[in-house]
Amino acid sequence: METTNIGVFGPKLSGKTTLAMSLSRKWWRLRKRRSLVLDPNLDNWGEQAWVSDNEEKFWDSVWKTRDCLVIVDEASETINRDKGLISVFTRLRHQGHVFIVIGHSGINLLPIMREQLDTLYLFRTSAKAAALWAETFAQPGFRNAVDLGQFEFLWGTLYSAPVRMKLSLGRMG
Numbered sequence: 001m002e003t004t005n006i007g008v009f010g011p012k013l014s015g016k017t018t019l020a021m022s023l024s025r026k027w028w029r030l031r032k033r034r035s036l037v038l039d040p041n042l043d044n045w046g047e048q049a050w051v052s053d054n055e056e057k058f059w060d061s062v063w064k065t066r067d068c069l070v071i072v073d074e075a076s077e078t079i080n081r082d083k084g085l086i087s088v089f090t091r092l093r094h095q096g097h098v099f100i101v102i103g104h105s106g107i108n109l110l111p112i113m114r115e116q117l118d119t120l121y122l123f124r125t126s127a128k129a130a131a132l133w134a135e136t137f138a139q140p141g142f143r144n145a146v147d148l149g150q151f152e153f154l155w156g157t158l159y160s161a162p163v164r165m166k167l168s169l170g171r172m173g
Helices: 016-031 055-064 083-095 111-115 127-137 140-147
Strands: 005-009 035-038 049-052 069-072 098-103 119-123 152-157 160-168
Touching (some): 005 016, 005 083, 016 035, 016 119, 016 160, 035 055, 049 055, 055 083, 069 083, 083 098, 083 111, 119 127, 119 140, 127 140, 140 160
Parallel strands (some): 035 069, 069 098
């Protein structure tokens, strides 16, 4: 299955943005796909990434390009259950884009948005949030996210049980 919509969720300082930056660099090395990043903090994502904190300008660029890794950080601020952004989850793949959404909790997404994710990187979370992801992905193993330490996460897809992994020195390990 080709990945089209990726979710990265967990608490502050868990490694979400570090993981997404690593994925951005990896996609550039392997596939020569540039990243378009909406980041309210304007972090340095690397030379492969175009970064903006202006949502209107960002989405305009996304819809005018093809075959990019589209990354939205701080979903609670940038997406926050905005019905106008449902098409991002349902139509970006038609432009060859792969989408990564980063946030503290999946509750910041509408159910239709969560249901469009096909890959999940889940850092430590509450039992309630872990149950939400376990149900959304039909993978009971996501309930184990409550037991993860800092920089540990579960990685899984709609069609595979989650695997426990850990970031090390700013990279996936």
